[in-house]
Amino acid sequence: xxxxxxxxxxxxxxxxxxxxxxxxxxxxxxxxxxxxxxxxxxxxxxxxxxxxxxxxxxxxxxxxxxxxxxxxxxxxxxxxxxxxxxxxxxxxxxxxxxxxxxxxxxxxxxxxxxxxxxxxxxxxxxxxxxxxxxxxxxxxxxxxxxxxxxxxxxxxxxxxxxxxxxxxxxxxxxxxxxxxxxxxxxxxxxxxxxxxxxxxxxxxxxxxxxxxxxxxxxxxxxxxxxxxxxxxxxxxxxxxxxxxxxxxxxxxxxxxxxxx
Numbered sequence: 001x002x003x004x005x006x007x008x009x010x011x012x013x014x015x016x017x018x019x020x021x022x023x024x025x026x027x028x029x030x031x032x033x034x035x036x037x038x039x040x041x042x043x044x045x046x047x048x049x050x051x052x053x054x055x056x057x058x059x060x061x062x063x064x065x066x067x068x069x070x071x072x073x074x075x076x077x078x079x080x081x082x083x084x085x086x087x088x089x090x091x092x093x094x095x096x097x098x099x100x101x102x103x104x105x106x107x108x109x110x111x112x113x114x115x116x117x118x119x120x121x122x123x124x125x126x127x128x129x130x131x132x133x134x135x136x137x138x139x140x141x142x143x144x145x146x147x148x149x150x151x152x153x154x155x156x157x158x159x160x161x162x163x164x165x166x167x168x169x170x171x172x173x174x175x176x177x178x179x180x181x182x183x184x185x186x187x188x189x190x191x192x193x194x195x196x197x198x199x200x201x202x203x204x205x206x207x208x209x210x211x212x213x214x215x216x217x218x219x220x221x222x223x224x225x226x227x228x229x230x231x232x233x234x235x236x237x238x239x240x241x242x243x244x245x246x247x248x249x250x251x252x253x254x255x256x257x258x259x260x
Contacts, residue, residue: 001042005032007056008039014196015048022057027065028112030083033090040093049204050196051097053120054104054189060129061113069138069246072237080234087112088144088230092222095119095148096215100199100207104188105129105179110167114178115145118152121211122195123179124188125170131178132167139245139255141236143229147222153177 007018017039019026026032043051055061072080094101094116101120103109108130109117117123118131125131133149135142142162150158153176161168161176173179183191199207236242240258248255 001038003035003039005029005035006039008042010046010048013048013200014050014052014193015043015046016052016054017043019053019055019061022055022059024065025057025059025062025108026055026113027062027068028087029065029068030086032065033086037090037093040097044098049099049207050199051099051101052104052189052192052196053094053101053116054192055106055113057107059107059113060103060105060109060117062108063111063113063134066250070250073243073246075237077234077238080237081230084144084230084234087233088226091115091119091144091148092226098208098211100196100211102192102195104192105131105170106186106188108167111135111142112145115148118173118178119148122181122192124191124195125173125179125182126185126188127170127182128185129170129173129179129182129188130167131170131173132165133162134165134167136163137165137245137255138249139236139239139241139243139257141232143232143236144226147225147229151218 006020009016019032021027021032075083102122102124103117103120105117105123105125106129110132111134114131114133133142133145146158146162149161157176170179170182174182181191244255244257
């Protein structure tokens with residue numbers, strides 16, 4: 001099917017999904033999230049054995065689109081809950097994709113973009129890539145990614161990333177266990193192709209069964225953890241801190257937080 005916000009191609013047993021909003025640094029609009037879910041379903045139904053995710057231009061994904069962030073403040077609690085469920089569904093679909101997944105990251109992979117990139121089986125980062133979850137800086141709760149992050153990097157590192165909201169380098173992300181490899185600038189897709197070629201030499205059935213086994217260890221916990229995270233993410237959008245955080249971000253000023 002035709003897509004407006006991404007490009008789906010297939011070559012030599014590998015499907016490549018390229019987030020294609022370079023003028024917005026591939027920020028996550030509602031349309032892009034819906035199209036990405038559709039593209040992932042399309043790849044599942046195809047003969048492709050490997051999935052590569054990447055971004056057009058000089059960014060992988062800069063997080064939520066500013067227009068989407070602005071709209072959150074005017075949504076009802078029910079609408080915010082539905083929106084949180086959409087983001088959770090996208091992250092879970094990437095995490096549970098039945099075939100090996102590789103993210104090739106050039107430039108920033110931030111907030112939801114960081115989640116998409118680092119929930120792939122392999123995350124290949126350019127030296128110029130940046131990662132992080134800055135939600136707390138604008139009064140949001142990065143609850144959805146926290147479900148997986150503690151498992152990926154451990155409790156202390158997860159607290160450091162989520163509570164500070166700091167953006168980290170590719171080398172720091174590698175040391176934490178967020179990414180698989182760091183390569184020279186501009187070489188992430190080339191290295192992703194090399195890994196895909198290696199994976200294509202393996203048994204498709206064995207790869208699929210291995211992924212099912214790995215996912216099964218965490219599946220029972222994931223349902224209730226995500227439900228709690230969805231509720232926390234949606235609830236924070238109605239708070240004064242989020243409204244102030246968003247306003248200060250748009251106005252490029254220091255936020256004036258309410259006192260607890």
